[in-house]
Amino acid sequence: MKRWLRQRVDAAYEQLLTREISGAPTHVAVIQDGNRRYARRKGEDETAGHRAGARTTEQVLEWCQDIGVEELTLYAFSTENFERPPEEREALFDLLEEKLREFADADRVHENEVRIRALGAVDQLPERVRDAVDYAERRTRGYDEFVLNIALAYGGRSQLLEAARGVAADVEAGSIDPDEIDVETIERRLYDDPVRDVDLIIRTGGDERTSNFLPWHANGNEAAVFFCTPYWPEFSKTDFLRGIRTYESREESWRRTRARRALALLGAVGDAELPEARSIVTRFRDSLPTAERPDEDDLETIESGTAAAD
Structure with a gap:
């Protein structure tokens, strides 16, 4: 690829990565x-x-x-x-x-x-x-x-x-x-x-x-x-931004895992652990896919079921 074309491609990719990075x-x-x-x-x-x-x-x-x-x-x-x-x-x-x-x-x-x-x-x-x-x-x-x-x-x-x-x-x-x-x-x-x-x-x-x-x-x-x-x-700056994007993907995956674990725990833990589990779900709920994302009614139902089981 000619040098001038490579430079234009790299500049465009850098701009794309910059727009994709949110934190x-x-x-x-x-x-x-x-x-x-x-x-x-x-x-x-x-x-x-x-x-x-x-x-x-x-x-x-x-x-x-x-x-x-x-x-x-x-x-x-x-x-x-x-x-x-x-x-x-x-x-x-x-x-x-x-x-x-x-x-x-x-x-x-x-x-x-x-x-x-x-x-x-x-x-x-x-x-x-x-x-x-x-x-x-x-x-x-x-x-x-x-x-x-x-x-x-x-x-x-x-x-x-x-x-x-x-x-x-x-x-x-x-x-x-x-x-x-x-x-x-x-x-x-x-x-x-x-x-x-x-x-x-x-x-x-x-x-x-x-x-x-x-x-x-x-x-x-x-x-x-x-x-x-x-x-x-x-x-290059493009390499640097790719690294930052890797961090963001890693953070998103970590939040999603924490939310899923806490959501599962809500249905299995006792009263003492409920506030902490609920706090984690609330904090990381937006990291879950839409289909897995509980609303307030879902959380109340899960907690009620746990309390009834106790």
């Missing part, structure tokens, strides 16, 4: 895969691929703000990345330092009150990168309109392991009763500041795995996952 996830997490493969295909070195990917990152930040996403987490450097060749690793550190400082000084970041935070074992990074992290966090600490998390030296399992060790130490010291351990107890030890549950994970580059990324906040929330084939530097 946005609160927290999107992105695994930016394919920078090196993109560079090799172009006959360039890995550094060129990472720099091309950095430009895509800037665009995605804008797209998220345009549709109402409130938090974006980018998997920028994993613990496994320390095993890369020294020259590539150092080039990545240079790029991270440069972009962190550039983002921290960008007018659009301050105009939109974007808070920049680092997640992960930042103390394992070179001093120049740690200094850039500190600079970006200090420059944007007072903002709360949008949160941009940069996952650096990050490994989901290691984060959970450290949190578990912290809780175990507190139990041994007697400062926590084991019966008092709850979700908040773990979350307080994962990060200094709260991280929202992940609603959507996007992974580029063709691999269909989440690579140990935010397991507590994604798996626990049953996040939608969108895998796509473009390398990260090629990731």
Whole structure:
């Protein structure tokens, strides 16, 4: 297909997807895969691929703000990345330092009150990168309109392991009763500041795995996952909107399932559970197909039958 025709088709598809989207996830997490493969295909070195990917990152930040996403987490450097060749690793550190400082000084970041935070074992990074992290966090600490998390030296399992060790130490010291351990107890030890549950994970580059990324906040929330084939530097707004549509479809399916379960429970539970089941049906009733959607009289009939059976 000729380039000009492809551009017109892509623009039309983007407009169609934009019209179809009715809401946005609160927290999107992105695994930016394919920078090196993109560079090799172009006959360039890995550094060129990472720099091309950095430009895509800037665009995605804008797209998220345009549709109402409130938090974006980018998997920028994993613990496994320390095993890369020294020259590539150092080039990545240079790029991270440069972009962190550039983002921290960008007018659009301050105009939109974007808070920049680092997640992960930042103390394992070179001093120049740690200094850039500190600079970006200090420059944007007072903002709360949008949160941009940069996952650096990050490994989901290691984060959970450290949190578990912290809780175990507190139990041994007697400062926590084991019966008092709850979700908040773990979350307080994962990060200094709260991280929202992940609603959507996007992974580029063709691999269909989440690579140990935010397991507590994604798996626990049953996040939608969108895998796509473009390398990260090629990731387009159309791809992004397809990911958002995947999230919306996942949310609609979840609501429909909850409504069906609650509707079935109305005819089987006792008086103590009736208010909660009825509340769920009322909340998610519109997610059901019209033929399955109960009205108020139907709900009263179901509840009356339950009460009579008791």
